[in-house]
Amino acid sequence: MPLLEIRGLIKRFIGVTAVDRVDLAVERGELVSLIGPNGSGKTTLFNCVTGYLATDGGRVLFGGRDVTNAPSHSVARLGIARTFQQVSVFPRLSALDNLLVFLQQHQEESFLARLLRSRRLRRLETEAVERARRLLDLVGLGDRATAAAGSLSFGQRKLLAFAAALMPDPELLLLDEPAAAVNPTMINQMKQHILALHRQGKTVLLVEHNMDVVMDISQRIVVLDHGEKIAEGPPDVIRRDARVVEAYFGR
Amino acid sequence: MAADGGALLELRGVVAGYDEVEVLRGVSLAIRTGEIVCIIGANGAGKSTLLRTVFGIVPARTGAIRFAGEEIANRPPTDVLKRGVGYVPQGRCNFPAMSVEENLEMGAYLRRDAQVRRDIAASLERFPMLAAKRRDLAGTLSGGQQQILEMAIALLLRPRLLMVDEPSLGLDPRMVEIVFDTLLAINRDGTTILMVEQNAKKALSVSHRGFVLELGRNRFEGTGRELLDNPDVRHHYLGG
Numbered sequence: 001m002p003l004l005e006i007r008g009l010i011k012r013f014i015g016v017t018a019v020d021r022v023d024l025a026v027e028r029g030e031l032v033s034l035i036g037p038n039g040s041g042k043t044t045l046f047n048c049v050t051g052y053l054a055t056d057g058g059r060v061l062f063g064g065r066d067v068t069n070a071p072s073h074s075v076a077r078l079g080i081a082r083t084f085q086q087v088s089v090f091p092r093l094s095a096l097d098n099l100l101v102f103l104q105q106h107q108e109e110s111f112l113a114r115l116l117r118s119r120r121l122r123r124l125e126t127e128a129v130e131r132a133r134r135l136l137d138l139v140g141l142g143d144r145a146t147a148a149a150g151s152l153s154f155g156q157r158k159l160l161a162f163a164a165a166l167m168p169d170p171e172l173l174l175l176d177e178p179a180a181a182v183n184p185t186m187i188n189q190m191k192q193h194i195l196a197l198h199r200q201g202k203t204v205l206l207v208e209h210n211m212d213v214v215m216d217i218s219q220r221i222v223v224l225d226h227g228e229k230i231a232e233g234p235p236d237v238i239r240r241d242a243r244v245v246e247a248y249f250g251r
Numbered sequence: 252m253a254a255d256g257g258a259l260l261e262l263r264g265v266v267a268g269y270d271e272v273e274v275l276r277g278v279s280l281a282i283r284t285g286e287i288v289c290i291i292g293a294n295g296a297g298k299s300t301l302l303r304t305v306f307g308i309v310p311a312r313t314g315a316i317r318f319a320g321e322e323i324a325n326r327p328p329t330d331v332l333k334r335g336v337g338y339v340p341q342g343r344c345n346f347p348a349m350s351v352e353e354n355l356e357m358g359a360y361l362r363r364d365a366q367v368r369r370d371i372a373a374s375l376e377r378f379p380m381l382a383a384k385r386r387d388l389a390g391t392l393s394g395g396q397q398q399i400l401e402m403a404i405a406l407l408l409r410p411r412l413l414m415v416d417e418p419s420l421g422l423d424p425r426m427v428e429i430v431f432d433t434l435l436a437i438n439r440d441g442t443t444i445l446m447v448e449q450n451a452k453k454a455l456s457v458s459h460r461g462f463v464l465e466l467g468r469n470r471f472e473g474t475g476r477e478l479l480d481n482p483d484v485r486h487h488y489l490g491g
Contacts, residue, residue, distance in 0.1 A: 037393075151269060183294050
């Protein structure tokens with residue numbers, strides 16, 4: 001059974017079918033990329049899967065469970081994390097707190113435990129801070145931990161959002177153009193980290209225009225054009241697919 | 252257009268930042284008339300801040316910024332604009348609820364001359380992609396079309412220097428080619444270009460010269476080719 005299964009997904013906006021009967025299955029532990037021209041429906045598909053947009057048809061299953069049109073917070077609790085193209089950080093919180101916030105929703109501690117600040121809770125908090133610091137180091141923001149996120153550059157805020165998505169240790173990670181606005185050397189580190197997550201058994205669905213990233217790390221690539229799936233296969237096949245070259249790569 | 256020697260824009264020891272954070276810590280560089288110059292560097296190195304400081308959005312704390320021989324440091328943006336500096340910021344910066352044509356009219360807002368109509372028509376002719384969408388709302392265009400529109404808007408004031416912050420951001424591979432080709436064509440028509448890019452290899456390959464910014468200082472400088480071949484630059488900024 002695939003971890004994520006999308007069946008006949010449809011999303012229409014006024015006059016436009018942004019996602020047109022798309023089938024997409026991602027197996028547990030798989031690293032799949034979703035590519036296609038600007039406006040081909042990649043982000044809309046992410047938005048439908050994560051409850052940011054209501055679908056107009058089709059179903060979304062996560063671990064066999066129907067999550068079609070489930071609200072974002074419950075999708076997140078089930079173990080799907082995502083990033084956004086446009087950065088979404090809390091500008092007045094420090095970089096470190098931006099990561100800790102993402103853990104809150106997964107702390108199922110009772111009110112009493114919180115009130116008493118039990119030893120267990122304190123240990124969890126210490127672990128969370130350590131984990132957040134490791135993630136900040138990973139994206140090159142270790143020395144900016146106490147800086148307000150709003151004072152970071154656009155690229156740094158994207159890196160912070162990437163780290164935040166990893167914070168809850170999700171089962172399925174949906175990454176929407178994580179490499180855009182990021183320096184190539186940092187992109188390599190990001191690539192290594194995505195591969196490391198993959199080796200740990202995590203499942204990743206990646207939207208990205210940087211072909212150095214997509215072709216290097218994907219096991220399988222799915223191509224959308226005008227909301228329809230036009231190709232699917234391993235990188236070497238997709239690279240030479242005439243329809244994909246025409247619709248996407250160009251010369 | 253080939254670079255002809257004279258410095259159009261010159262920065263000397265520029266220090267700038269936001270509140271308590273110092274982002275530029277002494278940047279000195281010169282851009283010659285007719286060049287395409289690209290600034291690359293790690294995230295947070297100060298690339299966007301450099302453009303904002305030249306444009307007068309971020310105050311320069313110390314240092315000199317000369318454009319066409321005149322001091323422009325800490326001049327208000329409208330003044331910098333009138334002197335011939337165009338600026339296309341990072342990300343989307345058009346009026347999404349206005350048509351393409353209205354956006355171009357907004358670009359010519361500072362102009363009062365009789366040529367404006369003709370220039371807008373010429374702009375639509377030059378960018379057929381925009382002409383096809385002239386009555387469409389800018390917000391309904393693809394990311395790449397909007398990037399071209401934003402450059403067209405900036406060009407309506409006939410800048411001598413066009414500053415562009417990450418023109419390839421979020422664009423698919425075909426559109427990236429079109430945007431860089433457009434920048435080359437704008438340069439051939441006589442506009443000097445200063446761009447900031449993270450698609451560093453591509454940007455350096457179309458630039459006459461490049462600068463690497465590191466922690467708010469210019470660290471390397473050379474022709475596009477020299478920087479692409481420099482092992483240190485490759486390792487630290489081009490992904491090896």
